[in-house]
Amino acid sequence: MTAVQPTSSFRPSLFALASVAVLALAGCQTSSTNILAPIDRAQGSSENISSLTGVIQNNPRDPDGYNVRGSAYGRAGRYKEALKDFDTALQINPNFYQAYANRALIYRFMGEDAKAVSDYNRAIQINPQYDAAYIGRGNVYRQAGRLGEAFNDFQRAIQLDTTNGRAYHNRGLIYQARGQHKLAIEDFATAISLQPNAPEPYNGRGISYIALGDYDNAFDDFNTAINLDGNVAESWANQALVYEHRGEKARASKSYARAVQLDPKYQPAKDGLARTRG
Known part of the structure; x- marks a missing residue:
């Protein structure tokens, strides 16, 4: 992910930069709802x-x-x-x-990735036009850090004119991990147009907006994600990061605390709460 340039209005810039990087990484690794x-x-x-x-x-x-x-x-x-x-x-x-x-999806949720990939391979062998199998296999690859193979699968699904927003969302996460934030924003926007009630692409797009220094659009996206589903820790931590950038320490702390309440193991929220508490 490309570095975010510090601003004079945000003193703890090194902490903020670290938080943005970790939040983006967390976004690339998540396998959450919708x-x-x-x-x-x-x-x-x-x-x-x-x-x-x-x-x-x-x-x-x-x-x-x-x-x-x-x-x-x-x-x-x-x-x-x-x-x-x-x-x-x-x-x-x-x-x-x-x-x-x-069956591959069930294997994936059980953590049996090799079996999941084998089943996705079989589905694709039988029907090479089946976009859902490419998306599913790509997600297994992405979560395993095999971003090149994941990218190719999402790309293939998109070439097949998929209407499943996950293909664009997940390709956007890979663009984001590569620091290609303008391309990531385009993919997240397409994912939103296909599945407007899912909070994940709003969070993803917001992180790329932050990487480009556009905190206002990022804040709008994080707030939309919260409105769509108020039980996603990442959304609250992302909102808190913008509050922190604006110097609104009390609001940042409150949002980080909400994120920690939702997911006590979510490290970016824990780190942010430690920075802004008191």
Whole structure:
């Protein structure tokens, strides 16, 4: 990430620069809600799963039923049951590329990256036009620090005219990690246009605005992220960083404290709170 030039209005500039770098790095590594982790546990209700079980009982040789119920199990965080359903779907139809990609996502959440990549590879082998598999595999690569391979996967999904904002958001994170902030801002803007209710691209774009010295636009983006989802620690820490830049130490401390409350292990917030407390 390129260095942010210190300003006369912000005395603790070295601390701020370190915070911006760490926040950007954290943004590149996150796998949080909405855009980066498309499993919505609220949709995995016991009622829905029970209904899907009834469908399977009526037609036990239909792989679609197992695939859908496996996805519901995944949304509920019941990963072992999800894997079992995807296994069954693939036994019935070995060319069910969507089931491979869905099983890969479960492996990813279980931390079994090699198995996830293998399943994404199989999905792509069966259907080279399947954008979701490129995005999923790219996310595994990105989180493993294999940014070149990740970039190529997101690029491929975009070339396939994906309408999934995660492809642009994740490519934007890689541009950001490379210090190419204008390109990152363009990608985050596209991600926002595709998935306007996700806070992640607003946070990403705000960090790149800060890297370019545009604190006003960054502040707007961080506030929007908070309005969309007030339970994301990164958003509050990012907002605090702008308050700190403006010399509003009390407000910065309050926002850092909120971030720490949401995620006690989030180091940028802990460091910021230590700087601004008292």
